[in-house]
Amino acid sequence: MIYQFMEYELDPLNFSLKKNGENLEIEPQVFNLILFLIENHNRLVTRDEIYKYLWGDKSVLDSTLSNHIKNARSILGDNGQHQRVIKTVHGRGYQFVSEIKIITEHPALNKANRFPDVSPHKSIWITLVSIAFLSLAIFLIYPHFHVSDKVSGLENEESIKKSLAILPFENRSNLKDDVFFTNGIHDELLTRVSKIHQLKIISRTSVLTYRDTLKNIRDISKELGVSTILEGGVQRAGDEIRINVQLIDAINDKHLWAETYTRKLSVKNIFTIQTEISESIAKQLEIVLSPKNEKFPTQSMEALKAFFRATAAIDKNTNKGYQEAINHLEQAIQLDPKFAIAYAELASRYLDQIYLEGLPSETQISKAKPLIDIALKLDENSSHAYRVLAKLSMYQKNFNAGKLAYEQAIKLNPNNAEAIGALGGYYMYEGDIQKAVTLLFKARELNPKDDKLADSLSLMLLKSGRFDEAKDILTDIIQRKPDYSIAYRTLSDLYYFGDHDIANSIKTLYHSVILDPEFIATPLVLAMRYEDIGQTATSIKWLEFFLKIAPNSREAEITRADIYTLLKQYNKAFDIYLKEVKKHPYHLYSLLELGEKTGRINEAIARCRTISPELFFDDVVIDSRNMSTAFILGRNLKSQGKSEQANKLLQGSLKVARKEVYGGRQSIHYNWVARILLALGDKKAALKSFEQYVKLGFHSYAIINNPDYNSLHDNTEYQKLVSIMKSRLKLEQKKLKILESHGKLNLPDLPANTLSAN
Numbered sequence: 001m002i003y004q005f006m007e008y009e010l011d012p013l014n015f016s017l018k019k020n021g022e023n024l025e026i027e028p029q030v031f032n033l034i035l036f037l038i039e040n041h042n043r044l045v046t047r048d049e050i051y052k053y054l055w056g057d058k059s060v061l062d063s064t065l066s067n068h069i070k071n072a073r074s075i076l077g078d079n080g081q082h083q084r085v086i087k088t089v090h091g092r093g094y095q096f097v098s099e100i101k102i103i104t105e106h107p108a109l110n111k112a113n114r115f116p117d118v119s120p121h122k123s124i125w126i127t128l129v130s131i132a133f134l135s136l137a138i139f140l141i142y143p144h145f146h147v148s149d150k151v152s153g154l155e156n157e158e159s160i161k162k163s164l165a166i167l168p169f170e171n172r173s174n175l176k177d178d179v180f181f182t183n184g185i186h187d188e189l190l191t192r193v194s195k196i197h198q199l200k201i202i203s204r205t206s207v208l209t210y211r212d213t214l215k216n217i218r219d220i221s222k223e224l225g226v227s228t229i230l231e232g233g234v235q236r237a238g239d240e241i242r243i244n245v246q247l248i249d250a251i252n253d254k255h256l257w258a259e260t261y262t263r264k265l266s267v268k269n270i271f272t273i274q275t276e277i278s279e280s281i282a283k284q285l286e287i288v289l290s291p292k293n294e295k296f297p298t299q300s301m302e303a304l305k306a307f308f309r310a311t312a313a314i315d316k317n318t319n320k321g322y323q324e325a326i327n328h329l330e331q332a333i334q335l336d337p338k339f340a341i342a343y344a345e346l347a348s349r350y351l352d353q354i355y356l357e358g359l360p361s362e363t364q365i366s367k368a369k370p371l372i373d374i375a376l377k378l379d380e381n382s383s384h385a386y387r388v389l390a391k392l393s394m395y396q397k398n399f400n401a402g403k404l405a406y407e408q409a410i411k412l413n414p415n416n417a418e419a420i421g422a423l424g425g426y427y428m429y430e431g432d433i434q435k436a437v438t439l440l441f442k443a444r445e446l447n448p449k450d451d452k453l454a455d456s457l458s459l460m461l462l463k464s465g466r467f468d469e470a471k472d473i474l475t476d477i478i479q480r481k482p483d484y485s486i487a488y489r490t491l492s493d494l495y496y497f498g499d500h501d502i503a504n505s506i507k508t509l510y511h512s513v514i515l516d517p518e519f520i521a522t523p524l525v526l527a528m529r530y531e532d533i534g535q536t537a538t539s540i541k542w543l544e545f546f547l548k549i550a551p552n553s554r555e556a557e558i559t560r561a562d563i564y565t566l567l568k569q570y571n572k573a574f575d576i577y578l579k580e581v582k583k584h585p586y587h588l589y590s591l592l593e594l595g596e597k598t599g600r601i602n603e604a605i606a607r608c609r610t611i612s613p614e615l616f617f618d619d620v621v622i623d624s625r626n627m628s629t630a631f632i633l634g635r636n637l638k639s640q641g642k643s644e645q646a647n648k649l650l651q652g653s654l655k656v657a658r659k660e661v662y663g664g665r666q667s668i669h670y671n672w673v674a675r676i677l678l679a680l681g682d683k684k685a686a687l688k689s690f691e692q693y694v695k696l697g698f699h700s701y702a703i704i705n706n707p708d709y710n711s712l713h714d715n716t717e718y719q720k721l722v723s724i725m726k727s728r729l730k731l732e733q734k735k736l737k738i739l740e741s742h743g744k745l746n747l748p749d750l751p752a753n754t755l756s757a758n
Contacts, residue, residue, distance in 0.1 A: 002103040003038050006085075008076060010035065017075070025438045028445055029054055030071045037072075037086060037096035046093040067466050069094065071434075162285050163200040163226035166190050168211040170233035172242075182234040184308025185243065188297075189274045194415040195383075196278065198287045201415040202226060206449035208315075221250030224448055228256070228285065241265040243273050247284055256284045267304055271296045295379070303336035310345065319357060319518075325349055340378035344385040347371035351391050358520050358553030361395055362583065368392055383413035390422065397625075402426060417446035421453055424460065431624055431659060433464040451477050455486050459493065467498035485515035489522060500697035500728075502533055503735035510745050520550040524559070533732050534701035536566050558587060570597045578607060585611050589628040592636065601636055608633055616645065622652030624659075631657075631672070635679040650680050670696070675708040687712060691721060699725040699732075 003010045009018045012035055017024045036053050037045060050065060069086065072078075078085040085098045166189060171182040187204060194201040202224050210220060217229050232245035246258035257280060263269040281287075298304050310328035313321045329346040332339055347368035353359045372392055375385040386409035393402035403426050409419040424439030440457040447453055454473055461470040471494055477487040489512045495505040509526050512519070523546040530539040543563050547556060561576035577591040588608050595604030608629070609616055615626065615633055622630045634649030657672040670693035677686035690712070693703075703709075704722055712718040739745050 003035075004101040004103065005038075005098045006077075010038065024075060025435055026075055027071065027438050027441045029441070030068055030075065033068050034072050034076070034096075037094060038100060041096040041100055044089055044093050044095045049093070064469050064472065067469060074434075162198055162287060163202075164193070164228045164230060164281065164285070165202040165207050165220065165224045165226045166193065166230045166232075167207055167220070169231075169243075172233045172235040173237070178234075178236055180308050180312040181236065181305065184304070184311060185234050185270065185274075186232075187308075187311055188271070189277060191384075192274050193278050193281060195413050196282060196287060197414055199282070199285065199415075200226070200446065203415070203417040203447040203450070205417075205453075206447050209449045217248055217250045218253060225445065227251050230281065236265065239265050241270065243277075245277055247281060265301070267296060267299055267301050270304075297341050297379075298332075298336045298339045300336040300339070303332045303339050303342070306332035306335060307339070307342050307345075310342075314349075322349060322352065322356065338378055340375045340382055341384060343371045343375035343378070344382060344388045347375065348388045348391065351388070351395060354395060354554070358550045358555065360554045360583075365392065365395055381412055383409045383416050383419065386412065387416060387419045387422065390419070394426070399426065399429070415446055417443045417450075417453070420446070421456060425456070428460055428463065429624075433460060436460050437464060437466075451481065451484060452486065455490050458487075459490050462490070462494055462497060467494060470494055470498070483515055485512045485519065488512040488515065489519075489525070492525070496529070500699065502529055502699075502729075502732045503739060505529055506736065507739050507744050510747060513747060518549055520546060520553055520555075523549070524555075527562075528702075531566070531702050532700040533729055533736070535733075540566050554584070558584065558590075561590075565594070570594055571600075574598050574600055574604075578603070581607060581611060586625075588612060589632055592629065592632045596632075596636070605633065605636060615649065618645075618648075620645075620648055620652065622649065622656055624656055627653045627656040628672070631676050631679065638679065650676060654680070671698075671703060675706075678708060678711055683711060683715070687715060687717060690718065694721045694724055697728075699728040701729060 001012065003012075007020050009021075010016075010031075011018075015028075015031060017026050017031060017034070032054055033050065036050065047062075047065060054065075054068075069088075070080070073080065073083075073086055076085045080088065083097070085096065087095050087097045089095065166186065169182050169186040171179045173182070190201070190204055190207070193199070194203075206224060213220070215223075221227065221229060227250060229248045229250045230245055231248065232243060235242045240262060241264075242260065242262045244258070244260040247256045248254070249256050259277070259280065261273045261276070263273065298307070306328045310325040310332065313324035313328060315321070316324075326346065326349050329342050329349065332342040333346065336342070350364045350367040350371070354361045354364045368388075369392060372385060372389050375382060376389065379385065386405045390402040390405035390409065393399070393405055403423065406419050406423040406426065409416050410423065413419075420439055421443035424436040424443065426436075427433075427439065428436035437457070437460045440453070440460055444450075444453055444457060454477060458470040458473040461467075461473070470490075474487050474491045474494065477484055478491070481487070488508050492505040492508040492512070495501040495508060506526065506529050509522055509529065512522050513526075516522070523542045527539045527542040527546070530536075530542065540563055543559050543566075546553075546559055550556060553559075557576050557580050561573040561580070564570070564573035564576070574591070574594040574597075577587055577594055581587050581591050588611060592601070592604045592608060595601035612626065612629065614620060615630055620630070630649040631653040634646045634653065636646075637643075637649065638646035654673065654676045657669065657676055659669075670689045674686045674689040674693065677683075677689060690709070704725060709718070736745070
């Protein structure tokens with residue numbers, strides 16, 4: 001059954017919404033909402049009915065449904081004013097009012113296989129779970145599909161979405177040390193089966209949460225949003241290996257197929273068994289596989305074992321474990337120089353050290369790049385290798401190449417949740433928050449138990465202004481995992497951007513430091529928060545804390561420069577930035593700002609011309625990546641009488657800054673707009689933008705003390721707005737004192753302020 005209305009076509013079987021024949025990106029729960037309203041278009045649907053249909057017994061805020069209605073209208077070209085598609089009956093509910101044409105025979109099915117008379121959504125989508133970059137578990141409380149009891153009564157199994165979870169295999173060997181081998185067999189099978197394009201496969205991170213579980217199959221299928229489950233076990237004995245598996249229809253609780261494979265222990269036999277299992281799964285689920293001449297990843301048993309041990313080490317989620325993984329991967333490559341996936345994974349480990357350990361990006365990129373080149377030369381169809389290539393491209397600031405590599409990774413393996421989530425991160429960076437959220441929800445559907453992914457989704461929701469939804473997700477994570485430091489860091493952003501509550505943002509960051517004192521980003525954020533409320537000395541202490549835990553970080557010198565800046569030793573800070581921008585061009589803004597403070601602006605502009613010559617071109621292009629540098633450069637060129645180029649830079653920056661944004665990013669939006677307008681000489685428009693900044697609830701001494709606003713200091717309206725901010729900041733300072741008196745901001749061993757005496 002397909003529903004057509006206006007220029008749209010909604011296909012429940014393939015979970016697609018098209019506009020004039022083109023597929024639209026849509027969040028799963030928004031799709032469900034539209035489908036539910038269409039199915040009941042002949043009547044008004046109450047909010048309670050929608051709550052029950054979408055979220056079952058889960059408790060969600062009213063704003064969550066309101067946001068879903070808003071998003072549904074947006075994707076259908078509708079809005080709350082016109083309501084030509086979805087009509088609101090205030091105090092009662094909603095109704096789908098656009099004229100609908102129903103095509104009863106789906107093109108994918110012949111006449112003998114028409115749908116029975118049940119809700120298409122409930123008969124097809126058996127539990128698509130809450131999807132929520134980048135990091136997050138939010139989705140467990142949040143958008144998720146629930147299994148309808150009607151599903152078990154379906155006679156037409158073809159209407160059920162092809163979906164599978166491969167649960168962790170049981171180690172049936174006598175040796176406990178064989179656990180790593182059993183897990184490795186499971187991982188390889190999961191990788192192989194995930195390449196079946198017509199099949200939705202739950203990712204490794206999520207299925208591993210069910211190791212040694214006592215939950216029944218039906219409950220697991222509901223939680224993961226799948227209709228079938230594969231269980232199995234592995235036993236090594238002497239020179240033989242035995243792998244037994246069984247495929248279960250989780251909805252109807254019946255076995256579909258089972259097999260035991262006993263072979264001589266060899267790499268060839270292991271991968272042959274995995275191929276046979278994949279083909280049997282496809283046959284049972286009535287999926288036609290295209291013929292492929294797929295190569296075995298390695299011919300060496302010892303190399304395969306080393307790779308399995310590397311995976312086990314990564315699962316420890318510690319720096320020590322990551323280093324062990326590097327050692328095992330290097331060994332695997334030494335044992336088999338043609339082991340493509342080992343090269344790709346080793347490259348990924350090197351790149352992750354940039355973020356996790358603060359190692360210099362240039363060094364890590366130089367290590368990773370040749371490994372990725374080899375991996376793709378050995379296996380041009382490796383989805384994982386393309387995902388790592390995308391990661392490399394992002395670190396190289398070659399963003400379009402990264403986007404294309406992520407898309408290729410997804411094309412090769414549509415179940416690559418990591419690539420889908422990372423592509424969402426790309427769109428977030430590009431400013432397309434809605435697409436970013438949609439992709440993260442899609443990734444969450446494939447990886448519903450990954451709390452890092454859930455955290456990333458909450459961050460995206462926060463950036464899009466959907467604060468209540470982000471809070472739901474973070475609250476769920478913290479309730480289940482009270483020691484999960486990542487969620488506290490994102491929660492601090494929610495307090496800061498959503499509630500404008502600096503004190504509680506700081507308190508939450510303190511808790512994150514206690515849980516994970518070696519995570520290098522947290523002290524930098526705390527330094528900014530204390531600068532916001534005017535406590536420079538404490539801000540400096542947190543920067544020094546960063547230097548204590550990451551003395552060799554790529555940001556270490558920049559942090560020293562920032563300390564000198566707070567101490568008003570601007571020339572020392574300038575000298576450091578002048579050197580560091582060669583390696584980190586994104587610090588050009590700070591260099592130019594310090595050039596203004598020290599009277600060394602010509603020196604700063606000369607360095608800017610060397611590093612970013614495109615800013616001096618006649619056809620200069622300004623985007624979100626160079627906007628801040630273009631602004632401050634334009635302001636200084638204007639003061640030097642170079643008005644033509646200055647105007648191009650300032651007008652281009654203004655256009656980027658005025659791009660509509662939502663949520664937390666509004667603080668950046670209105671602040672930048674006001675400052676650029678002042679540089680252009682439009683005080684009236686600048687004051688209006690600054691007024692919006694204050695009305696949204698933002699307050700910061702860093703903004704009050706910014707010399708960019710000096711030309712407004714005599715303006716009465718500006719003075720009133722600054723007075724409002726100062727009152728709020730005094731309240732934040734009082735709240736901090738109360739937290740301190742209650743022992744909420746106690747930390748062991750903060751470093752002494754060693755640089756303050758320099």
